[in-house]
Amino acid sequence: MEQVTFSILISTKDRRDDLMLTLSKIAPLLSPTVACVVFDDGSTDGTSDAIKAQFPQVVLHRNESSKGYIFCRNTMLNETSATYAVSLDDDAHFLTENPLEAIARHLEKYPQCGLMACRIFWGMEAPDRTESLDKMHRVKGFVGCGHIWRMEAWRNIPNYPEWFEFYGEEMFAALHLFRFGWEIHYVPELLVHHRVDMKARRTMKGFSLRYRRNLRNDWHLYFLFYPWAKIPRRLAYSLWMQTQKIFRGQTMVFKPMFLALADVLFSIPNYRRNRTALTPSQWREFQKLPETKIYWSAEN
Missing domain, CATH: 3.90.550.10 (Spore Coat Polysaccharide Biosynthesis Protein SpsA; Chain A)
Known part of the structure; x- marks a missing residue:
């Protein structure tokens, strides 16, 4: 073979x-x-x-x-x-x-x-x-x-x-x-x-669950990989952006945001077992890389 x-x-x-x-x-x-x-x-x-x-x-x-x-x-x-x-x-x-x-x-x-x-x-x-x-x-x-x-x-x-x-x-x-x-x-x-x-994906029945997991998994990554000194500011900024959405009338994000915060608390044992943080110099080098290419448009 x-x-x-x-x-x-x-x-x-x-x-x-x-x-x-x-x-x-x-x-x-x-x-x-x-x-x-x-x-x-x-x-x-x-x-x-x-x-x-x-x-x-x-x-x-x-x-x-x-x-x-x-x-x-x-x-x-x-x-x-x-x-x-x-x-x-x-x-x-x-x-x-x-x-x-x-x-x-x-x-x-x-x-x-x-x-x-x-x-x-x-x-x-x-x-x-x-x-x-x-x-x-x-x-x-x-x-x-x-x-x-x-x-x-x-x-x-x-x-x-x-x-x-x-x-x-x-x-x-x-x-x-x-x-x-x-x-x-x-x-x-x-x-x-x-x-x-x-369009259907943004309005589909599972929006709340998708939003919650997307948000909380971003936060998981902070606690697993980011240098400790970088986490408070990054987390505060993320929370600020979520509250701004709520103030602008996107109230549908309140529940998944609250549940995502609860998920973070329940995940503390996972952070302890799996944390492999970048060093400050590694973190700076990673931040210099171009962002992930998610979407491509034929108009580009």
């Missing part, structure tokens, strides 16, 4: 139609050296049966009851024998032609690059144009829906923290990569279409 060079990893739950479209886009990339692994986290919509019937070449894992998105990501990354792991959401696919060749070329050229962050277009329909004037450069972090691990770098750092549940685990990994001397490169040559309705 040939050594697997690439493994495309996807975690999913109850989004069968999105996943089937993604797998149809990925299928032409698969070969003896390119595997695709899907982790079905307790779906009840027939996802696993659909994969078996339509994509028998896909390696399928399944939790009968949900264990969480981060559990699935950790498991797939820890089990793969591939040299490089391509992580995609179940509603995301490459628009770039021959993406795997571009990935291999970049990671061979830049041995200090531990992770590649893709250019990501968010929207239900593909962009009218795909070319970009963006240049490859080093960044602070990456977006979960489209990135590539050099597996040597993944094995250097701790697993994603399952107690984050979702949101913030990417920056947790990014800060550990920085601590161990690895770089994250934004590579606009790799374009990923993240098929989401942004």
Whole structure:
């Protein structure tokens, strides 16, 4: 058997139609050296049966009851024998032609690059144009829906923290990569279409839970990585920004903000066990890096 060079990893739950479209886009990339692994986290919509019937070449894992998105990501990354792991959401696919060749070329050229962050277009329909004037450069972090691990770098750092549940685990990994001397490169040559309705996402039923976890996981990162002297001012500024939203009439953020503060208090034992703070000099160097590239617009 040939050594697997690439493994495309996807975690999913109850989004069968999105996943089937993604797998149809990925299928032409698969070969003896390119595997695709899907982790079905307790779906009840027939996802696993659909994969078996339509994509028998896909390696399928399944939790009968949900264990969480981060559990699935950790498991797939820890089990793969591939040299490089391509992580995609179940509603995301490459628009770039021959993406795997571009990935291999970049990671061979830049041995200090531990992770590649893709250019990501968010929207239900593909962009009218795909070319970009963006240049490859080093960044602070990456977006979960489209990135590539050099597996040597993944094995250097701790697993994603399952107690984050979702949101913030990417920056947790990014800060550990920085601590161990690895770089994250934004590579606009790799374009990923993240098929989401942004307006619906802002008004969806789960807004409060998403907002709470996004906010509290930012605060988790302060207590895990920031030098102690930097935390009070950073936390105070974050709280100030939240209260300003409330004063401007965005009262829907009050409850998730209050619950996020409670989450922080209950997470103190986790901070004690897992704190690996940057030194003041490391923190200053990290702050100099360009920000994570989250969205790309065809108008740019």
